[in-house]
Amino acid sequence: MNIIETDLLTKRYGRTLAVDSLDLSVREGEVFGFLGPNGSGKSTTIDTLLGFVYPSSGTASVFGMDPAEDGKAIRQRTGVVPDGCELMSGWTGRDHLEFEIESRGVEADVDAQLERFGLLEDADRVATGYSRGMTQRLLLAMASAGDPDLLILDEPSTGLDPNGVAVMQELVREAVESGTTVFFSSHQLSQVESVCDRVGILHEGALLATDSIDSLRSTMGATTYLRVSVDRVPSDVDSLQELDAVDDIRIDGRNLQVQCDGDAQLTVLNHLDQLGATPRHFETERASLQEIFRSYTSESTAGAD
Numbered sequence: 001m002n003i004i005e006t007d008l009l010t011k012r013y014g015r016t017l018a019v020d021s022l023d024l025s026v027r028e029g030e031v032f033g034f035l036g037p038n039g040s041g042k043s044t045t046i047d048t049l050l051g052f053v054y055p056s057s058g059t060a061s062v063f064g065m066d067p068a069e070d071g072k073a074i075r076q077r078t079g080v081v082p083d084g085c086e087l088m089s090g091w092t093g094r095d096h097l098e099f100e101i102e103s104r105g106v107e108a109d110v111d112a113q114l115e116r117f118g119l120l121e122d123a124d125r126v127a128t129g130y131s132r133g134m135t136q137r138l139l140l141a142m143a144s145a146g147d148p149d150l151l152i153l154d155e156p157s158t159g160l161d162p163n164g165v166a167v168m169q170e171l172v173r174e175a176v177e178s179g180t181t182v183f184f185s186s187h188q189l190s191q192v193e194s195v196c197d198r199v200g201i202l203h204e205g206a207l208l209a210t211d212s213i214d215s216l217r218s219t220m221g222a223t224t225y226l227r228v229s230v231d232r233v234p235s236d237v238d239s240l241q242e243l244d245a246v247d248d249i250r251i252d253g254r255n256l257q258v259q260c261d262g263d264a265q266l267t268v269l270n271h272l273d274q275l276g277a278t279p280r281h282f283e284t285e286r287a288s289l290q291e292i293f294r295s296y297t298s299e300s301t302a303g304a305d
């Protein structure tokens with residue numbers, strides 16, 4: 001079953017096309033990474049899913065409900081870490097958490113939740129005095145209170161130190177174990193890569209690709225960088241380029257960098273051997289999500305120019 005489904009979802013602000021014919025499906029229990037550069041429409045999509053913003057055309061459904069009509073019911077089952085949230089003046093961290101629990105109508109142990117996010121000692125301080133990292137931990141504590149069916153995290157690691165990031169990643173893993181679906185919007189690609197099952201790449205309001213990170217890598221074609229140091233560079237080294245699996249070769253002294261298909265390392269090393277070059281050392285590196293992301297968004301920008 002799909003927890004989130006959109007069909008040609010479009011949102012215009014005057015002449016700005018913030019979300020453009022978006023077809024999105026997020027399955028129950030998965031961690032879906034929603035990736036896109038600044039201004040690509042991530043927050044607008046989320047606001048539409050939560051019923052804060054109405055679509056210009058197309059439809060959205062969350063838990064099978066229309067957010068434009070049943071936004072409140074959707075929000076009661078959803079924990080949200082919004083992008084750029086303002087805290088209530090004069091309220092303590094505890095006040096914020098208690099309010100969240102009450103307004104979503106869930107059961108949660110307030111002290112345990114504060115402790116889990118390292119906020120128990122500061123719980124009775126006015127939260128507008130919190131550091132950015134503490135504020136973000138408070139937002140995570142509020143969003144995850146009472147094990148919601150859906151967690152929407154919009155840039156959840158903003159302001160977090162490495163410990164905070166680890167707590168956030170742990171939160172995502174625990175949420176999934178308890179059956180929560182997680183919608184994780186970010187341009188912090190390394191964090192998406194470590195927790196998400198599938199990612200959607202958004203650019204200028206449109207979804208360029210949706211798939212698992214591995215499939216996106218193989219769609220990119222030559223996705224492995226093989227770095228080899230050889231005892232000598234053969235004069236006919238360019239013949240490597242004739243191998244189907246090889247996309248590009250760069251030579252720096254006795255070091256070669258070969259961009260090739262994921263399973264072609266041995267073919268390349270054997271070919272070098274046949275050319276009379278003995279590999280002294282080699283290492284491989286797969287394309288990172290960052291490169292996949294750049295490849296999709298820059299191709300699309302090039303096409304638009």
Ligand SMILES: Nc1ncnc2c1ncn2[C@@H]1O[C@H](COP(=O)(O)OP(=O)(O)OP(=O)(O)O)[C@@H](O)[C@H]1O
Nearest residue numbers: 013016018036037038039040041042043044045083
């Ligand atoms: N209330 C609004 N009024 C007018 N334009 C808006 C409004 N909200 C968003 N936009 C525009 O819609 C586009 C998409 O913005 P959105 O905030 O959804 O992107 P985003 O991917 O979440 O960006 P970021 O990563 O910077 O948060 C941008 O061009 C933005 O300026």
